[in-house]
Amino acid sequence: MIEDPPLLTIKNLTKRPATEKVAAIAKASTGVVVDCLGGRGAMCSSIKPVNSDASRFCGVALTCDAGPADNLAVFGALHVAEAGDVVVVATDGFKATAVIGDLVLGMARNCGLAAVVTDGCVRDLEGCIATGLPCYACGVTPNSPARNGPGSVGFPVSIGATGVESGDVILGDRDGVVVVPFERIDEVVEHLDDVLAAEAALDAQVAEGLRMPEFARAVLDSDRVVWRD
Numbered sequence: 001m002i003e004d005p006p007l008l009t010i011k012n013l014t015k016r017p018a019t020e021k022v023a024a025i026a027k028a029s030t031g032v033v034v035d036c037l038g039g040r041g042a043m044c045s046s047i048k049p050v051n052s053d054a055s056r057f058c059g060v061a062l063t064c065d066a067g068p069a070d071n072l073a074v075f076g077a078l079h080v081a082e083a084g085d086v087v088v089v090a091t092d093g094f095k096a097t098a099v100i101g102d103l104v105l106g107m108a109r110n111c112g113l114a115a116v117v118t119d120g121c122v123r124d125l126e127g128c129i130a131t132g133l134p135c136y137a138c139g140v141t142p143n144s145p146a147r148n149g150p151g152s153v154g155f156p157v158s159i160g161a162t163g164v165e166s167g168d169v170i171l172g173d174r175d176g177v178v179v180v181p182f183e184r185i186d187e188v189v190e191h192l193d194d195v196l197a198a199e200a201a202l203d204a205q206v207a208e209g210l211r212m213p214e215f216a217r218a219v220l221d222s223d224r225v226v227w228r229d
Contacts, residue, residue: 114134
């Protein structure tokens with residue numbers, strides 16, 4: 001006879017980025033960080049801030065897999081989370097019940113979390129907003145989950161078509177949520193100043209009346225463009 005799985009399986013977070021590197025990434029927008037990653041890294045656009053006025057965050061990912069219609073794993077994550085962490089809750093994209101409500105989000109705030117991100121739904125929207133804690137989700141429904149498990153904490157998950165591992169850096173703003181894999185944190189930090197400088201230079205040109213960037217003008221003036229009457 002196959003034994004029932006444990007209600008929760010929790011893996012200790014063994015890799016944690018240096019505080020100063022998280023702080024460096026926190027100063028940038030999601031768009032700048034995506035550019036540092038080569039143009040990709042954001043979760044799907046269906047994962048949106050519950051409150052656009054309290055959407056910006058940056059922290060270290062702590063993953064949990066709650067599965068559909070259950071949130072026992074969320075409490076496991078709260079138990080092991082450190083201040084500044086971002087709890088990333090995978091639900092297999094299940095939207096018939098919420099996985100987070102205002103009380104759980106308030107507990108997350110009390111634990112010092114930077115944010116909660118899920119591919120599931122939330123409930124108690126007004127209360128969630130009142131917590132002031134950034135929260136991203138795929139929707140809102142009054143339906144409530146069970147707390148039966150099984151679930152896991154600390155293992156790799158897929159959320160919003162993006163893989164996330166505990167120890168990654170997670171950044172969010174009104175544009176969405178970006179995942180910086182642990183092994184690419186140094187790369188992103190190294191390129192931040194260059195990308196920010198390029199953005200600032202182009203911003204200044206646009207403010208002065210720029211109508212077309214040079215790379216686009218070069219293409220339009222080349223023999224790679226065919227004009228038809």
